[in-house]
Amino acid sequence: xxxxxxxxxxxxxxxxxxxxxxxxxxxxxxxxxxxxxxxxxxxxxxxxxxxxxxxxxxxxxxxxxxxxxxxxxxxxxxxxxxxxxxxxxxxxxxxxxxxxxxxxxxxxxxxxxxxxxxxxxxxxxxxxxxxxxxxxxxxxxxxxxxxxxxxxxxxxxxxxxxxxxxxxxxxxxxxxxxxxxxxxxxxxxxxxxxxxxxxxxxxxxxxxxxxxxxxxxxxxxxxxxxxxxxxxxxxxxxxxxxxxxxxxxx
Numbered sequence: 243x244x245x246x247x248x249x250x251x252x253x254x255x256x257x258x259x260x261x262x263x264x265x266x267x268x269x270x271x272x273x274x275x276x277x278x279x280x281x282x283x284x285x286x287x288x289x290x291x292x293x294x295x296x297x298x299x300x301x302x303x304x305x306x307x308x309x310x311x312x313x314x315x316x317x318x319x320x321x322x323x324x325x326x327x328x329x330x331x332x333x334x335x336x337x338x339x340x341x342x343x344x345x346x347x348x349x350x351x352x353x354x355x356x357x358x359x360x361x362x363x364x365x366x367x368x369x370x371x372x373x374x375x376x377x378x379x380x381x382x383x384x385x386x387x388x389x390x391x392x393x394x395x396x397x398x399x400x401x402x403x404x405x406x407x408x409x410x411x412x413x414x415x416x417x418x419x420x421x422x423x424x425x426x427x428x429x430x431x432x433x434x435x436x437x438x439x440x441x442x443x444x445x446x447x448x449x450x451x452x453x454x455x456x457x458x459x460x461x462x463x464x465x466x467x468x469x470x471x472x473x474x475x476x477x478x479x480x481x482x483x484x485x486x487x488x489x490x491x492x
Contacts, residue, residue: 266449317338358462367432368430371425372416388404411429442465445462
């Protein structure tokens with residue numbers, strides 16, 4: 243009986259530790275409010291029209307629970323290489339595959355969520371779970387929305403993403419759920435650059451919990467409606483190679 247009790251206690255402690263260590267990701271990258279005059283992040287406040295790469299929309303897992311799913315959406319970058327989009331290999335905590343696919347559409351549709359769409363200058367909103375880090379005593383570090391303004395043939399490295407920051411969002415902008423700071427929904431909005439030409443762009447959601455402790459999500463955005471804008475480029479910030487220039491990656 244004592245042995246059984248010890249096993250149960252150990253399992254409970256492991257569960258608590260897992261919950262305490264859980265961190266966030268972009269749950270929805272095109273969150274549309276039911277009533278723009280009453281914005282909110284709860285399921286009753288809106289609907290998701292676009293997702294990160296290879297997002298499992300039919301998982302059946304509750305909001306904020308995909309850190310316990312396989313593969314996890316919870317990706318922590320390794321400061322030795324700062325691979326910008328999870329490849330399910332690198333990282334202090336490897337996540338699901340969020341690297342660019344060929345063709346890009348391979349990461350969307352079917353068992354995955356839809357690709358986000360927008361027009362130049364459009365306001366877009368992103369949602370994420372608090373994962374116990376929107377409490378008053380937690381660091382107040384912003385979510386960085388990084389978006390190169392070129393149409394690329396491959397993902398940039400982290401330096402390329404970081405140099406293309408277009409917005410800083412309040413991580414703690416949440417609809418607090420009493421007694422459940424883990425699954426509390428949060429979010430923020432940004433404007434798509436107004437001078438983009440029609441094409442598909444890459445966006446990175448990046449959040450720092452502690453010094454050099456970063457979490458990311460990546461997605462593609464299909465932009466339509468503008469024929470004049472930045473020229474197409476084969477690459478920016480070198481590449482996603484782990485051997486790329488790391489000096490400025492954080």
